[in-house]
Amino acid sequence: MTGRLVSIFVAPSAGAPVESVTSARALSGRGLEGDRYGTGVGSFNRWPGRGRDLSLIALEDLEAARDGFGVSVLEGEHRRNLVVEGVDLEALLGVPFTIGGVALEGVRRCAPCKYLVRVTGQDEIFQALVRRGGLRASIVSDGVLEVGDAVTWDPADVAKRARLPR
Numbered sequence: 319m320t321g322r323l324v325s326i327f328v329a330p331s332a333g334a335p336v337e338s339v340t341s342a343r344a345l346s347g348r349g350l351e352g353d354r355y356g357t358g359v360g361s362f363n364r365w366p367g368r369g370r371d372l373s374l375i376a377l378e379d380l381e382a383a384r385d386g387f388g389v390s391v392l393e394g395e396h397r398r399n400l401v402v403e404g405v406d407l408e409a410l411l412g413v414p415f416t417i418g419g420v421a422l423e424g425v426r427r428c429a430p431c432k433y434l435v436r437v438t439g440q441d442e443i444f445q446a447l448v449r450r451g452g453l454r455a456s457i458v459s460d461g462v463l464e465v466g467d468a469v470t471w472d473p474a475d476v477a478k479r480a481r482l483p484r
Contacts, residue, residue, distance in 0.1 A: 369425025
């Protein structure tokens with residue numbers, strides 16, 4: 319299956335404004351070069367565990383949040399690193415996938431947080447992103463991500479995961 323990387327966002331530290339970039343170096347087990355998680359200063363870095371390297375959100379989910387709740391969550395207000403389209407991120411939970419030449423693994427859901435309400439000033443944003451907040455992923459191999467890169471995964475991996483008890 320194939321989707322596409324629509325945009326990339328990095329922030330140099332926790333709470334700093336996000337910046338849109340056209341490419342970013344993915345560092346295995348760390349995050350994106352120049353991003354708070356890649357340098358170890360992100361809000362969630364204080365808790366150990368996999369799936370803290372980067373976060374993804376689907377363009378379709380952002381559009382549904384806008385259409386259903388009237389919130390503006392485009393252009394980085396969502397605080398996720400990557401925006402993809404044509405990808406069911408929920409299906410990639412526990413599944414290996416690639417963006418361009420970078421190997422990734424979906425680790426856990428990326429739930430919305432109350433911080434988004436403070437950053438955007440939109441009370442509805444929390445509810446708008448419930449069940450569509452995205453995916454946290456681990457970077458398995460170093461490489462460069464570029465806007466326009468293909469997002470690919472093996473449907474057999476998704477089917478295998480779907481058969482596992484939850």
